Amino acid sequence: MVFSWRGGPEPRCLLLSLLLLASWETGSGQVHYSVPEEAKHGTFVGRIAQDLGLELAELVPRLFRVASKGRGDLLEVNLQNGILFVNSRIDREELCGRRLDCSIHLEVVVDRPLQVFHVEVEVKDINDNPPVFLVKEQKLFVSESRMPDSRFPLEGAFDADIGANSVLNYRLSYSDFFMLDVYSKNEENNRVELVLRKSLDREEASEHNLFLTATDEGKPELTGTVQLLVTVLDVNDNAPSFEQPEYQVRLFENSANGTIVIRLNASDRDEGPNGEISYSFNSLVPPMVSDQFSIDSNTGEITVRKNLDFEKANSYKIRIDATDRGHPPMVGHCTILVKVLDINDNAPQVSLTSVALPVREDAPLGSVIALISASDRDAGANGQVTCTLSPHVPFKLVSTFKNYYSLVLDSALDRESVATYELLVTARDGGSPPLSATASVSVQVADVNDNAPAFAQPEYTVFVRENNPPGRHIFTVSARDADAQENARVSYSLVERRVGERALSSYVSVHAESGRVYALQPLDHEELEVLQVQVSARDAGVPPLGSNVTLQVFVLDENDNAPALLPPGAGGGGGATSQLVSRSVGAGHVVAKVRAVDADSGYNAWLSFELQAAAGAARSPFRVGLYTGEVSTTRALDEADAPRQRLLVLVKDHGEPALTATATVLLSLVESGQAPRASSRASAGARSTEAALVDVNAYLVIGICAVSSLLVLTLLLYTALRCSAPRSEGACGPGRPPLVCSSAVGSWSCSQQRRQRVCSGEGPPKADLMAFSPSLPPCPVGDMEVHGQSSGGDNSGKVGYYFITFLFCFGTVLYFNPISLKCILFILCYIA
Structure with missing residues (x-):
């Protein structure tokens, strides 16, 4: 280079x-x-x-x-x-x-x-800056009367380097009258003086041109040169002098304008105008000094002109000339070194770098969130900075190097509790009083998928009427996820299972986004009373979290099944049946019975019977029981009654709208002598029925013994029912009318639904089957299946009745399986 x-x-x-x-x-x-x-x-x-x-x-x-x-x-x-x-x-x-x-x-x-x-x-540092003099030419005025060894201060050179590269050596070009004297008191103040070797004679030489060369000690050496122009003055041979050539002054920064730095006092041994002194800055004083200070030319008082700032300059060197009023004037010189002392006038500065935001809520302890640096332009204790963190948050500051800190995670985070932390970093210096600065940091906590979707309750009950249109909306499930964004985006799906022989998804579907549950096909109460649907809610997190909710969908019955007449083989009189009736029977004698069932439940399965009169026919001597379906005589038959009677029985349920069925009963009126065979056949059938019923009763007794622990409760409930029997139908409280099926031991209406309504003396009804036992006298019936009564029949009927009562009470208290109960009731009703 x-x-x-x-x-x-x-x-x-x-x-x-x-x-x-x-x-x-x-x-x-x-x-x-x-x-x-x-x-x-x-x-x-x-x-x-x-x-x-x-x-x-x-x-x-x-x-x-x-x-x-x-x-x-x-x-x-x-x-x-x-x-x-x-x-x-x-x-x-x-x-x-x-x-x-x-x-x-x-x-x-x-x-x-x-x-x-x-x-x-x-x-x-390398020696890349040569010594530089502020001016290319320095002018000196020397009176010819000055004595040998007189000294004239020179402005030395400046070297921007440091160390040995800035150590300067001076040499002067050869002269018979002048030599160079360099005095190094310290690095900041090298005094270079021109020394008069012998007296000058202005008449011999009025000017002397010299060259002052400054050489640094770097390798290689660099030099700088300035020309010295010495003008020899005549006459005034005493220059003003100061008490000492150098003064040192210490001032605090920010000293007020007008503060006195020093008051100089130079003296001149001359008299008169040659002894009058005026003070001024030396011509070599840089502008920054003359702008900062001012001097009174008469008193020599130096004052502060502008506020001092330690951070801009911590020292000043002021060269002062004391000039007399002689002809030519003579000048004395001194140097003032002003040291500026630091005060705590600068607040710390805080800066944040490499901020790693947002912070995941599952971030490990000790994770670095941000880097913080603090600085103070002051010096000493005034520039020593400490940082603190507030308020109490799950973070802390860790000092890494000098005024550098790391903001690290100190305890676990939970975004669902606090999503954003507003931190305040305070930097305070060591001055008196201390100064501080703050920087705010907003730390956002990033969500992780740590919360599963949650339903308001674990199970919902939904009621849907049967025969609904396909695609009907039946319910909306909603789950809330405490997470955010994708982690809180919930989708719904159906938990597949088998419902009988079909998949659950063939019955219902759920919308993945809205949670709306739809029925895909019409539901049939007679096929499915309760449909249990389980819906799963999953979020979109990685990995996804989820939870389930259960919908109990109850299918409500509608009146969509007309009454069905039981065929004669099942003991009914449905369709067109023919019966022989003796003309000798009296009023109120049961001659036939119409049996019908309804696949619906509740009111929709409550049947009533009415006799339809034929057009143009005379008043019929027969009637039908409103709820029993028993066809009985209204009066004694006589010869005027037609030998063949055709009765139309209308069976109607109580639904809205009501559905009906029609049964035809053909009665043949015969003389009393022609009926015994039918009666004997009825008696034989009754005896076989009694034998079968005795066998059934034996099994029932064994069953009752198996549950002997509940016998006392059964007897108490039975006694209560018996005691309440005379209170008529109102003992069951308000509710729908009972469904009736007539028999020799009472009247029952048998529904094919699995849910029954049991009427008891305690609590509300539990099912949809109600029973009562009217006192209707039995009578023999022809080919229809009518059970007679005998002493043995009475006992077996009573035992059966007790057992039915026990089953009702037992099912009411313990919620006995309705399917098994209905089957037993139907068999007992048929046997009875």
Whole structure:
């Protein structure tokens, strides 16, 4: 590298040798490198990846990056080989001025996990700045009357380098009258003086041209030159003098304008005008000094003109001239060194870098959230900064290096409890009183899928009328997820299972987004009374979470089944049946019975019977029981009655609208002598029935003994029912009328539904079958199946009645299986 200097006699070539140092500072975790200033682009600084313990292959995936606050891109890292190199020109004087310690602080940041390293790169000074004089020519006025050894201060040169590169040596061009004297009191004040070797004679030489050369001690040496023009003055041979050539003053920064710095007092041994002194700044005083201070020319009092700022300049050197009024005037000189003392007038500054937001709520403890740096322009204790965190949050500050901190996670997070934390970082210096600054950090907590969708209740009851149109909306399920965004997006699905021989999905479906449940086909109460549907709610998290809810869909009955007449083989008189009736029977004698069932339930299955009169026919001597279906005589039959009677019985349910069926009963009136065979056949049938009933009763007794522990309760309930029997139908409380099926021991209406309504003396009805036992006298019937009564029949009927009563009470208390109960009741009703 070749440097050319103005004022030098010729260009000189300088070979620059770069010495690179890299070492670890023991125990601090900080990497130190050094690099000379003015190093070329690409100059090797250090293997930073290797020294930081990082693998080359992980630099790019972990987003390896280097940040230098306020230093631009002076240094760069090659991500392929992990080498730190010089990226652009480094000028130490531009970076640090004349400070002895000059370094570039780098923050090396890698992610996954987030780590930060601190690297100090020391910039070594090289001798790249020659000594510079402020002016090209210095003028001195020397009276010819000055005595030998008189001294004239000169303005020395300035070298921007430091250390040996800034140590200056001066030499003066040869002169018979002058020589050079350099006095080094300290680095900041090198006094260069021109010494008069012998008396001057203005008549011999009125001017002397000299050259002052300053040479630094760098390698290679650099020089600077200034011309000295000495003018020889005549007459006034005593110059003003100060008590001491140098004064030192200490002032606090921010001193008020007008504050007195010093009051000078120079003396002149001359008299008259030659002894009158005026004070002024030396012509070589830089403008920054003359702008900052002012001097009273008469009193020599120096005052502060503008507020002092330690952070801008911590010292001033003021050269003062004391000039008399002689002809020519003579000048005395002194130097004032002003030291500016720091006060705590700068608040700390806080900055956040590498903020890793948002933070997952399942982040591990110790995770680095952000990097915080604090600085203070003051010096000493006034510039020492400490940082605190408020309020009490699950985070803490960890000091990493000097005024650098890491904001780390200190305890577990829960986004559902707190989604955002507003943190306040307070930086406070050590001054008195201390100054502080704050920086706010908003930490958002990112959601993770840690909450399953939840229903308001685990089970819902839904009522749907049968014969619904396909696709009808029957219910809407809704689950709430405490998470956010995708983790809270709930979708619904049906939990598939078998309902009988069919899949549940053939009955209902659920909309995945809205949770609306639809019936895919018409439901049939007679086929399916209760449909249990289980709906699953799943969120969109990874992995997804879910929960289930159960819908109990009750299918409500509609009157969609007309009464069905029982065929004669089942003991009914349905269809067209023919019976023989003796003319000798009296009024109220049961001659036939119409039996019918309805597949519906409740009111829709409650049947009533009415006799329809034939058009144009005389008043019939027969009637039908409204709820029993028993056809009986209304009066004694006589010869005027037609021998063949055709009766139309209308069977009607109580639904809305009511549905009907018609049964035809053909009665043949015969004389009393022609009926015994039918009666004997009826008696034989009764005897066989009694034998079968005795066998059944034997099994029933065995069953009653098996549940002997409930016998007492059964007897009590039976007694209660017997005691309440005379109260008529109102004993069951309000409700629908009973369904009736007539028999010799009472009247019953047998429904094919699995749910029965049992009327008891305690509590509300439990099912839809009601029973009562009217006192109707039995009578023999022809070919129809009519049970007679005998003493044995009475006993068996009573035992059967007791057993039926027991079954009703037992089913009411213990919610006995309605299907089994209905089957037993139907068999007993048929046997009875």
